[in-house]
Amino acid sequence: MNAFPLLARLPEAPSLAAALRSSLPPEVQHALCRASELERRLRDRLRQDPLATGLTLLDRLLGGGLPRGALVELVGRGSCGRLAILLAALGGVSAAGELVALVDLGSQLDPRAARAAGVALERLLWLRPSRPSDALAAAEILVHTGFPLVAVDLGLPPLRGKAPVAAWLRLARSASAHGAAVLVSSPYRLSGCAATAVVTASQGRGNWSQRARTGRLLHGLTIRLTAVRRRGNRLPAATDQAVLPVSDAVTDPVSAGRPTHGLADSTARTQTG
Numbered sequence: 001m002n003a004f005p006l007l008a009r010l011p012e013a014p015s016l017a018a019a020l021r022s023s024l025p026p027e028v029q030h031a032l033c034r035a036s037e038l039e040r041r042l043r044d045r046l047r048q049d050p051l052a053t054g055l056t057l058l059d060r061l062l063g064g065g066l067p068r069g070a071l072v073e074l075v076g077r078g079s080c081g082r083l084a085i086l087l088a089a090l091g092g093v094s095a096a097g098e099l100v101a102l103v104d105l106g107s108q109l110d111p112r113a114a115r116a117a118g119v120a121l122e123r124l125l126w127l128r129p130s131r132p133s134d135a136l137a138a139a140e141i142l143v144h145t146g147f148p149l150v151a152v153d154l155g156l157p158p159l160r161g162k163a164p165v166a167a168w169l170r171l172a173r174s175a176s177a178h179g180a181a182v183l184v185s186s187p188y189r190l191s192g193c194a195a196t197a198v199v200t201a202s203q204g205r206g207n208w209s210q211r212a213r214t215g216r217l218l219h220g221l222t223i224r225l226t227a228v229r230r231r232g233n234r235l236p237a238a239t240d241q242a243v244l245p246v247s248d249a250v251t252d253p254v255s256a257g258r259p260t261h262g263l264a265d266s267t268a269r270t271q272t273g
Helices: 004-008 013-022 026-032 035-048 058-063 082-095 111-116 132-145 165-178
Strands: 070-075 099-105 123-127 149-153 182-185 199-200 205-211 213-230 238-245 270-272
Touching: 026 149, 058 082, 058 213, 070 082, 070 165, 082 149, 082 182, 082 213, 099 132, 123 132, 132 149, 132 182, 165 182, 182 238, 199 205
Parallel strands: 070 182, 070 199, 099 123, 099 149, 149 182
Antiparallel strands: 199 213, 205 213, 213 238, 238 270
């Protein structure tokens, strides 16, 4: 004798779900989907949306942020704000709760300046390879690991060694396969045809104040970015400029002509060119 007669009269789970679906209006039936399908749709939609860095200057030039599944190369000589832009991107993405990675070939990262720029150091993986080819290989491994943003800083010229074109293409293909955004900072064009977008940074102009006892004090750096190549869209070439102020962690009096590092992100004054 069945101790649970009510359970005996209930249909099995699949037929019960089918019965419930058939009892709904047709327009509602078509809108239903499995949880696994909904998760897949949300994941695909996230991969299509740009990865916003929070740096208005860069996000606007790239159409909303760093394109997922693509490699973006930021090109510029010394004192153009490349490191500041890299830190701003890492800070904006890590502040949103995402894990980020920095491959620092030039060993230029100052953790104090990074924290001042908004980088959540507990979500940052910092690697310091010795050669450009090792830097690209490390970035490819990080992309495979699942980091949403992998930043590569190739440092200042002259670069020791050179990565083959095949290494750049492998990194770009890995980013596309895993939906990761790869931002490469380089002193001159190195990625060839592998980059989806190329942004050039012109040499910055310092904003100085004159003080009687301490000498000149650097308040910020006015930089100009130009998107010279953007594959996959029809946006015209654009130029933007903004002021990057010196981080509070490194605002020490400096003499005229002395280089200052550790710039943090801000777009308090932005103009469209």
